[in-house]
Amino acid sequence: MDSDRRKLRSVEAIGADRDAGAWAARVLDGASLVVAGPRGSGRSHLLRGISAEIARLGGRAIVLHTASALTQQPFGAVDAAADPALGMLRTPSDDHTVMDGVLIVDDIELLDADSARAIARSVAARRLTAVLAHRTARPRDVEAPDDAGGARRGLRDLWVEGLARRVDLTELDDEDAFRLIDVFPGAGLLDSPTRAALVWRADRSRALLRRLVLHAIADARVGRDPLEAFRTIAPHSRLAIALERHMSEMPAEDLESLAGIRRLPHLETAVATRFFEVHSLHALIARGLLHADPSPERRLTANDLIAQEAQRRLGVSRVDALVDAAGRRMLAESDEWWSSAVAVTVAQRWHRLGPELSGEAAHPPAVRARIALDAAREANDRGDAAHAAAYAARGLRSADVPALRLEAELAARARVPVGVGETDDGGDIEMRRRMTRGDASDEGHDWRGETSHDxxxxxxxxxxxxxxxxxxxxxxxxxxxxxxxxxxxxxxxxxxxxxxxxxxxxxxxxxxxxxxxxxxxxxxxxxxxxxxxxxxxxxLARDRLTALISMLAGHQIAGADGAVVHARLERELARTAREGDGAELSLAGAAAAIAFAGAGRAVESRRELASAMSRTPSAVADLDTTMIELSVAEELALAGRFDDARAIVMRLDDRGIPLLRRSSLYVQTTILAAEGRHDAARVAARGAAELTRGRSAAALRIRDLFRLTALGAASEDEVDELVQLAATTDLPLAAEAVRRASARSTVEEELPVDELRLHALWSTRDVRRQQPDAVIDFPRPPEIGAATAELTAREHEIALMADEGLTNREIATRLFLSVRTVESHIYQARAKVGAASRRELGRMVAAEAERKRTTTQPTAAADEGGDKNVGSPATERTTALPARRDGSTPHSSGVKPPAGAATHLTRRE
CATH class of the missing domain: 1.25.40 (Serine Threonine Protein Phosphatase 5, Tetratricopeptide repeat)
Structure with missing residues (x-):
């Protein structure tokens, strides 16, 4: 626990101007400092670091604690410190005595006037070295009046007159915020959409982010969705107090804009300027408290946490009055302009109050039906079939409009479980809803007016x-x-x-x-x-995330490195945290689950999917959800979590769909092989291969044939088919399948389970170099030098042999060990360095060994002489493939194996 706290404190002060040791050295040389920064920028933490460094360097730090209760008391802070050295501040003398030690004062705005004047006078006279921290205002903040006249201003202006060095602390940026989240104990419980949402809600404040993360981890530990829990923050809790202090100087017009747009989500900017101050809106967008999406309408969403506090400060009745006034104005000017966001709030009010109290009956039937249609569509799109049905029924009482009847029908369908015979299209509810609306668009007037007939x-x-x-x-x-x-x-x-x-x-x-x-x-x-x-x-966010899910899945299935798409997802998560609701967060979690699986991070992948499905599971198509769950189960099995993987497979229903049936058998093969049940694994692999036989699914067929070959269950015809497929497709996994399968020994009895993974694990470091603006939040492997230093000599030796391509049995033979012992060493070494597979372990150790060799012996190769290519893999590579029974080879068919393919693909007897 102490180490966790030390790590947390070490990251709290991330930034270029936060080297406490360097500033402490300057102070001990006699240079005073004025540390300036807004609330939450880390001023107090930096001062604590400087105090500790002063003590470490042999100096003396005198900390003057300020408090509101002492502000009106002359020399209140000085007397409260009770340090004899501070007596010189009360009774100044002319002997130019220099105070022994460095005075450190945080929040100088809370100093009483007498203490402030005395400190400023002593610093100016060079009788005192001080570190003074004051809080600066954010743009548009209402600054409290200084009731001490120029006393505290004299302290702040010491740097202007050259009497002190000013240190400006910047607000937290997104990359530093993600790094800060990672060091909190229990941060592994937080999924990627939640982390992105926390970063936005923190409004660049370290203090607020700290409270948010601690609150979120506590919620996640008891199974609550942290983002839902933030909707109800207990008054006077630590988070509530931090939030109140963070917004203490915000002007009233900004509070109204935030609270109003929170109640009118996705309000168009042009409509928002009818109700709220234009300058306030633009300033909040620039600061990041309001987000405008990339649509032509620039629909607005508010930082939910800050807007919630804004509503608390204004009062619910005042915000209700703002929203009701917006609805009344739209209804009065409906011939001139219309906003679906406002219409939904009107429908909610009518639904809550009823026709007698709401005044609904005073409006024409066509307007009432239009209000109901917007509300029903929004509820259906959100997956709230119950409210969609209620709004549609209310509108149909006003006017029999085909579009309303359609929304009522869609709501009724959504509440009926989909039958087995209806799942052949993957159960994509959103697609069926779009198709139904499209088919009915010609039956009645479409009030949206957004698309032409063509x-x-x-x-x-x-x-x-x-x-x-x-x-x-x-x-x-x-x-x-x-x-x-x-x-x-x-x-x-x-x-x-x-x-x-x-x-x-x-x-x-x-x-x-x-x-x-x-x-x-x-x-x-x-x-x-x-x-x-x-x-x-x-x-919309939903469109972009759905596209990323397909692209991530395509890269994983093809065996391609999806790190570039992975980085794109990272950037998209920030936008989703601002624009999206439950459905978008579910899609973001599903995409993150695929990305983690592609990177070999099984536990994180399961966490992302579980969080996604706990929000709005209907946002992801049934077929996609099942395929993602099977992908997660596959990685869990490869990571040794057999029970977790089997639990996922057992609860899934393939519903007679060949794709799901084959994928389920594929994952079962991995689980059985990981458990050492190789005969059963061969049966499952055979079942998966039978489903892809004769089908046009080359990527899946190559995987199935590779497994049959690796498990020693492939026939000669299947070996030939694998070579043919590898030669006639350009999939990244094709050549790797042939190389890996042909490199296996025909006498090896057991198969390391991580050798069943055919696709290469996705990289992250290369993506950061290619796209420096990408924020990579996903966990990365340890740095090579630090990781491999923990390996024993035997583990290091075995890892190098694995990198050379030796099987576990071949390593055991060379070292006179048992195969089980070799497997145990590899397992322990992988755990130490964080390698996701046997090959990744070998790569990391070999890379570190090569780095040390080139560093310590840069001219060794030249001293040895001879041809440096002799014996290299490039010169020894062959392409001789096993002969068929008729004496021919696969080359006789005119199909060449992929370049670099290894040899001796044979059926094990």
Whole structure:
């Protein structure tokens, strides 16, 4: 616990101007300091660090504690310190006596006037060295009047007159905030969307972030969603007090803007300026307390935590009056302008008060129906079928509008469990809702007025084609899925969100079908849309996250390094924390679960998925959810958590869908192999391979054939098929499958379970170099030098042999050890260095050994002489493949193995 606290304190003062040791040395040389920074910038922490460093360097620090209770008492702070050395401040003399020690004062604005004058006079006379900290105001803050005249101003202005050095502390930036979260004990309980939300809610304050993280960890420990728990903060709790102090100088117009937009989420900026001060809105957006999404309407969302405190300070009745006034004005001016965000609040008020008290009956039936339609649509999109049905029924009593009947039908469908026969399209509720609205758009007047007739037809065709692609993929017919998705991507007249869905669906289908070149082309087109500064209709957080889920899954299935998409997700998480609600947070968690799985971080992947499903599980399509859960189970099994992996597999229902059935058997193979039940693993692997036999799912088929070969259960025809697939596809995993399978010994009886992982673990360091603006929050492996230093000599030796490609049995033979002993050494070494696999362990140890060799013996290779290429893997690589029974080789068919493929792919007898 003490070490955790020390780590926490060491990171609290992150920043370029926070070297307490350097500042302490300057102070001991006689230079006074004025430390300035807003509330929460770490002033107090820096002063504590300087005090400790002064003591460590042999100096004396005299700390003067300030307090509100002493402000009106002459020399109140000086007398309270009770230090004899401070007597010179009360009774100044002319003998130029220099005080022994350094005076340290935090919050000089709380000093009484007499103490402030005495300290300023002594510093100016060079009789006193002091470190003085004062709180600066943020832009637009209302600064409290200084009732001590120029006394405290004299202290603040010491640096202006050259009598002290000023140190300005900046506010917390996002990258430092993520680093700070990581060192809190128990931070591993917090999922990625929660962390991003905490960083935004902290408003760049270290003090507030500390309280938020501690509060969130406590909630997570008892199974509560931290973001939901923040909606009800206990009065006078530590978090409530920190929040109150953080907002103590905020002007009233800013409080109104924040509290009002919190009650009117996603309010268009042009509409917001009708109710709130324009300068206040722009200032809050610039500061980051309001977020404007990238749509043309620039829809606004407020920092929920700060806005909640703003409402508390204003009073609920005052905020209610603001919102009600906005609704009345919209209804009175409905011919001129309309806002769905305001309409929803009007519908909520009418729903709560009823027709008699709300005054609903005073408005025309068409207006009442329009209000109900906006509210029903918003509730259906949010997954709240009960309220959607209530709003639709209320509107239909006013006017029989086809669009309202449609929303009522959608709400009724959402409350009925989907039958087994209806899950062939993956159970994508959102897709079915879009298709239903598209089919009915011609039946009645569409009040949205956002799309033309041609665009509506194009979007309908896109959804139809994507539904076909989903059904084909579920049947493992991925060539047909790619063809249908490709046709959807060709619908250039569709809205940007529809085109984005089509592009990523086509890319993922092409990846599974075996054409990585076409998949990357689709993904690059999708990335250009995501990076576009301006899109006609805008892309909502839900659209962007759904695209990232497909792209992450495509990279993982193809065996490609998805670190670049991973970094994009990191940037997207910050936007989701500002724009999204429960559905968007669920999508973000699902995407993070895939990213963690691709990086081999099984525990974190499970945490992300569990948090996502606890929010709005319907936001993620059923088929996608099941596939992500199986991916998490796979990584858990590879990490040795067999019970957790088996629990996931046992609770999942494949519902007769071939894709889910094959994926379930694939994961069961890993679990059984990890448990040492190799015969059962071969049976499961055979079952998965039977489902992909003859299907157009090259990426899945290569994995299944690789496992059969690695487990010694592949026939000669299947070995040939693996070579053929590797030669005719450009998937990153294809060549690796042949190389790995052919490198295995035909006499090796047991298989290390981490050798079943075919895709390379995703990197993170390379992404940071390629994209320096990316904030990588996911845990990274330890630094190589620090990690490998903990290995024993035997563990180091075995890791180097593993890097050379030796199997566990070959290592055991060379070192005269048992295979079990070798496996035990590898397991312990992986745990010490944080390596996710046997190969990763070998790579880390070999890299460190090479670094030491080149550092200590830079000319060793030149001294030895000879051809440096002799015996290198590049010169010894061969391509001789096993002969078929008829004496021919795979080359006789005209198909060449992939470059660099290893040799001797054979069936074990």
């Amino acid at each position: 665009r509506a037809l194009a979007e309908s065709r896109v959804d139809d084609l994507l539904a076909q692609a989903s059904r084909a993929g579920a049947r493992l017919e991925w060539t047909a899925a790619a063809e249908a998705a490709g046709r959807a991507a060709a619908e250039v007249s569709a809205a940007p969100a529809a085109r984005l869905r089509a592009l990523v669906a086509a890319g993922t289908a092409e990846a599974i079908a075996g054409c990585w070149r076409r998949a990357r082309a689709c993904y690059r087109a999708a990335e250009r849309m995501l990076d576009s500064r301006y899109v006609d209709d805008g892309l």
